[in-house]
Amino acid sequence: MAFFNSGSRALVEILTRLQSAERPLPVDHTFFEFGSIKYHVQASAEDPENVQLSISTPSLSHEAAPSPGLPEFTLQETRNTYGGFAEVVEPARDGYALTLRLNFSGLARPKDRARAIRQVSLVQSVVLSSQLKHILGGLAPSGATKLVYNHRHPFFVSRTPGKISAIFPMRFRDDTDLAVATSFFQELQEAGSSQSRAPRCSWSPIPPPELRGESVHHLTTNGGFVSFDILERHVRRKRAAKTAWILLNFQSYVKYHIKCTRSYIQSRMRKRQESLTEVIQNARLRGSDNTKKLQVRKKSKRRLINLGKAKKLQKGFRAVIDKMKRLRLRIRVRALDRLRRHYRQCFAMPRVKGSNHYDKLE
DSSP states (O other): OTTSOSSOHHHHHHHHHHHHOSSOOOEEEEEEETTTEEEEEEEOSSOTTEEEEEEEOOOSOTTTOOSSSOOHHHHHHHHHHHTTTEEEOSSOOTTOSEEEEEEOTTOOSHHHHHHHHHHHTTHHHHHHHHHHHHHHHTOOSSSEEEEOSSTTSOEEEEEETTEEEEEEEOOOSSHHHHHHHHHHHHHHHHHHHHOSSSOEEEEESSOOGGGTTOOHHHHOOSSOEEEEEEOGGGGSTHHHHHHHHHHHTHHHHHHHHHHHHHHHHHHHHHHHHHHHHHHHHHHHHHHHHHHHHHHHHHHHHHHHHHHHHHHHHHHHHHHHHHHHHHHHHHHHHHHHHHHHHHHHHHHHSOOOTTOHHHHHHO
């Protein structure tokens, strides 16, 4: 429950800004927290020391506090807590359950003022814890009382000899949320039983015996019932406010845990998907490289084969051309030899008169 701080951060910021301002600033600011808690801060420039803080919070049980204002025990608890620097204004501002007049002029050191501002931011926790302590103190020895801090998710408290049980009916819309919550309840049950100082936690899919006699509408759930056994040491002095705040925000904390778990699972799934996608891409790149290498090898082989064929053809052509040249030379040589022989024969014959050859020559 560390993430569900009982103090109001917006209230701390506004009051700190008022105290640290160099010149008085008029403030009239209204804001909401947790859906049903309403704050109103008012301060004037003429009187900057006095700041009026009003808060409106619904009652936990209409049976215990039927009037719209806060009961006397809650007002007395507020006076005891903020008596040093705050005053309860009666009647409260219209539309609000409690109005405080804050005056930090008596606190000289900045550390004391900062501590007082943080204490004022816990006013919601003080009001709700005082109501819950009063309800727990006035419980009957048998039966259960319904408390409504969140209108959608009420819970029950019952008193038995030696302990007080807080029972939470759990409802979920999504099956995934139901599975995560069931696992969380089982782990919480094991953790609560292993630690002696923590309240014992139990989870059951059926209503516990303390809720006998309640309406069927309140007992119809799909997430079962979570019960905490609150002992006397858990509600003593300052522990009472902390215990009350944890019980009031338990259902919100379960929803917060479910959202965090789902986001964590989704982030792990995305990382796993990215890693698998990277592996597949690397495999494809390696496969493409191998295919490219094979294609290059095939192309080189084809080129070598083509080059070999081309060389063989060139050698064949060259051999044919050489043969043709040799034949031409032989033909020329033979022709020249024949001419030479013919001329030798002609010029080497004797000259005889009366022969036709010489007659022609003469």
